[in-house]
Amino acid sequence: MRRMRSLRLKVNGDEVEVGAPDHWTLLEVLRYRLGLIGSKQGCDKGDCGACTVLVDGAPVLSCLTLAALAEGREVTTIEGLMPAHVARGGAGADPVQDAFDRCGALQCGFCQPGMMLSARALLDRTPFPTREEIQQALAGNLCRCTGYTQIFQAVEQVAAEAAGIEPAEPTWATYREAGQQPSPRARGVKGEDA
C-alpha cells in the first residue's frame, strides 16, 4: 500500500527531484522535503489560505494539492517572489512585498506569504484592480490581525506606483514619510474622524 514516488517538480524556477509517498500534500513536500517553510501550515483543511502558492500562476491551496499532481506545473512560493522579480530586471523585493512592508500590512505575519501570493496573482492578471477586485481576490486569505485595510492599501499602493500616481487613499507609508501620525481613518478605524 505505501508507495514512495520520485517526484520531479519545478519550484521557483528550479527543477527538483524529491521522494514522497502518494498521500503527501504539496505543502508537506515544500516544507518538509525542500525546507521552503514560507508557505504556512495553518488550518490544513482549506479554510485559511496561509498555504497559498501559485501553480502555473494561479493561487491554489498547497495543503489540499497532492504533491504528485504538481508534477509538470510551475510552482511559485513566497521564497520565489523576489528572485522572479530580480530575474525580470527589478531590484530588491517584489513590489508587493515592498508595499506590504511600507504600508504596515501585517502584524503577526502568518497570513502574509499567502496574502502576497494572492495579491501577486491578481496584479499579474489585473494590474490596476479596484478595491472590490482586491477584496474578491484576497477573499480566500484570512488575516486575524490587521482588519485587512492596510493589506488592501498595500495592493493599491503597488498599482498606484506602477502607474506613477498617488494612491487614492493615503497609506501608512505616506504619513510615515511625512513624519506625521496617521489619522484614525488611515489606520482603518471607523467613526473616529476628527
Next chain:
Amino acid sequence: MLRLPRFALERPRTVAEAVALLADPDREALLVAGGTDLLPNMKHGLFEPDVLVSLEDVDELRAVEVDADGWLSIGAMTTLADVAADERVVARAPALAQAVSLISGPQLRTMGTLGGNVMLDTRCQWYNQTYFWRKSLGFCLKKDGTVCHVVAGGRKCVAAASNDSAPALMSLSALVDVEGPEGRRTLPVDDLWLADGIWNKKLGKGEVLVRVRVPPQAAGHRGAYGKLRDRGSIDFPLLGVAARLDVGDDGAVADADLVAVALAARPVRVRGARERLVGARPGEASFREAVEAVADEAHRRLTPLENVPGDAEYRAAMVPVYVRRTLLAAAEGAGPVHHL
C-alpha cells in the same frame, strides 16, 4: 497539522480506465476531482480508501461546448473558476454561473470542479469535524456511530446537501451523463438525488460523472442565485436559492422554477412557486404579490434543521428573504444575491 491517511494514487487518462479502477474488487477506490472537499474529509478520517483515482489527466472531462441544437455541455473536470467566467455559461445559464461564482473562495474555485460540486458529500456540523472531535461525542449516524445529534432518536441521516450548483442545475432542467461498467447513461439532474444524508446520490458504485448538459432555455429566460453563508468570502451555504423565470413576449411569466439547498439531504423544489408566478408581470404589482406569496409558501414549507452551522430559526427566517430577493434579482436580470 492534519495528515492524510495513506493511499495509493492512480492517474487514469480515460474515463474507461477510471471506471476499471473503481471496479477493482480487491482495493476500495474513490474518485478525486479537485480534492477540495474529499481531502479535508479524508484528513478528518471520514474516508479511508485504499486507492484515490485522480481524474486530473482525463482530458475528455474538461470541455465546455455548445452544440448545434443549443445545448450547453460542461465537462465534469471543468474548474469552478472557469465555469463562472465562461461567457457561454453566463449567457445561457445565469443561475449556474452565479451559484458557481459563490462557491467557496478564489483558491478553491481554481482547484475545485463542477463535477466535484455536483457530487459533493452532504454536510453536517456533527460530521465535518476531526476524528478526535467526533469520537468525543460518540460519533454520529452518518459515520462510525448510531446516534443522530440533529434529530433526537432519528434513524435517518439528515446531513444537508450543500452543493450550490445542484439547485441551479435543477432550475435549468439539466441532464447528467454518467459512465459505469455498463456503459454510458443519461439522467435528469432532478433524479440524481436520494433523501438520505449518508449518501444522497443515486449513482451506482463505480459510475463516473462525465458532464452536465443544460438544454437551450426560452428566449425570455432569466435566472439568479441567492446564497446565505457565515463569511461571504468562503463558506458553504446556510441556505441557497436558485430561481428561473421565463418571461414571454407579452411580458408575463410563462414558466418558473425555484429550488433550495442546504436544508435537507437533497435539494428541494419549492412546490407551488410555478403556479403562483406564471401570468405575473415583472415590474408590475401582480409580480410583487406573486413573489410575496411564494416567499410565504417557502417559509411554510422549508424548515431548516440544526444540521449545518447557523441557528435553524435564523435560517428559517432567512428563507422568505432570500426567496424574495432572488426572484426579484432574476426578474431584473441581476444577481447573485449575496453579502460580501
